[in-house]
């Protein structure tokens with residue numbers, strides 16, 4: 001009965017309560033995903049023109065940079081004209097007021113990122129509608145229909161009590177959408193069995209959540225040989241490394257789907273059932289992957305530059321969020337023609353300096369792990385953290401509750417010594433999360 005209500009009325013009522021238009025945008029996105037390249041180009045151009053005109057008319061910062069760079073938004077005829085504008089970053093967003101105060105009904109999202117410098121992102125109902133619509137379209141790629149049960153492992157570390165109105169809204173919204181939430185900040189060794197029993201009883205079609213929370217549950221399941229079958233798993237907030245994906249697949253007996261977004265712009269890219277990369281939601285965003293000089297690069301790592309086509313309350317135009325990715329030149333075999341991000345590499349600020357002075361991101365170390373070919377030992381490691389306090393010195397922390405083979409540790413140290421002279425490997429039962437609740441694979445003080 002409940003499922004029936006959710007399937008038929010959930011989206012309609014959610015739209016009414018939140019002032020969004022998800023249902024309409026969802027129908028639109030199901031249509032546009034079949035567009036050919038020419039149709040997509042016209043669609044993007046029209047949206048970009050509207051965004052630029054809006055930014056030009058309402059925000060001094062954008063008016064100034066468009067005038068300075070001879071970009072006339074009223075005469076926009078090509079997407080390439082976007083390149084006339086400079087790439088901006090978080091510090092520029094912080095220094096300049098880019099909020100369009102004429103737009104009401106906004107939501108404020110605070111972002112800290114790994115730098116810890118807070119920034120308020122303002123989102124209007126248009127961007128929230130498209131964001132959710134893109135999410136639901138992604139669910140449809142997994143075979144999940146609206147109203148199917150979804151359980152999320154999330155939570156916000158807060159000492160503030162949420163208002164009764166907010167609590168009621170969340171409960172109602174969850175009921176209508178057949179969503180359940182488990183607060184990960186209350187998840188611990190004592191109640192983990194209860195949580196697993198809940199998952200068994202509820203049989204969700206999708207379990208989504210912070211990667212560190214999903215791994216916490218997965219490790220317990222694997223260690224205790226618990227049988228659980230959840231057809232779809234999706235993780236967020238951290239780079240999904242191949243060994244994590246394998247672990248999640250094994251523990252939950254389901255398919256693992258990756259996705260990409262950031263606080264500044266969500267629903268950027270989603271993985272389909274071919275698992276060969278992430279489809280960019282090009283109805284929502286224009287994504288560029290650029291080298292140090294700002295030129296686009298393909299099939300090699302570069303920095304992500306985002307233009308959010310839907311947020312008029314705080315336009316994000318050619319914004320470098322600090323993440324890196326590889327833009328693919330080959331299309332996906334699933335038939336959807338959108339451009340693909342082959343790999344999300346992680347934050348550029350999260351790097352470790354090698355003895356030759358080169359800075360490398362976290363996946364560099366994952367590759368080293370894999371080259372060693374110790375699958376059994378790798379399964380014992382819940383997660384790892386590279387901590388660099390000074391040059392040519394690295395502390396590699398491995399979180400494990402079991403004894404790690406000494407030979408593996410010696411091999412690992414030897415391999416790492418090739419890049420950094422002083423390596424200290426520590427095996428710990430628990431590596432703490434950051435105060436924000438997120439986990440950082442890479443921490444550097446230099």
Ligand SMILES: [Zn+2]
Pocket residue numbers: 272273274279332333334335336
């Ligand atoms: Zn695909």
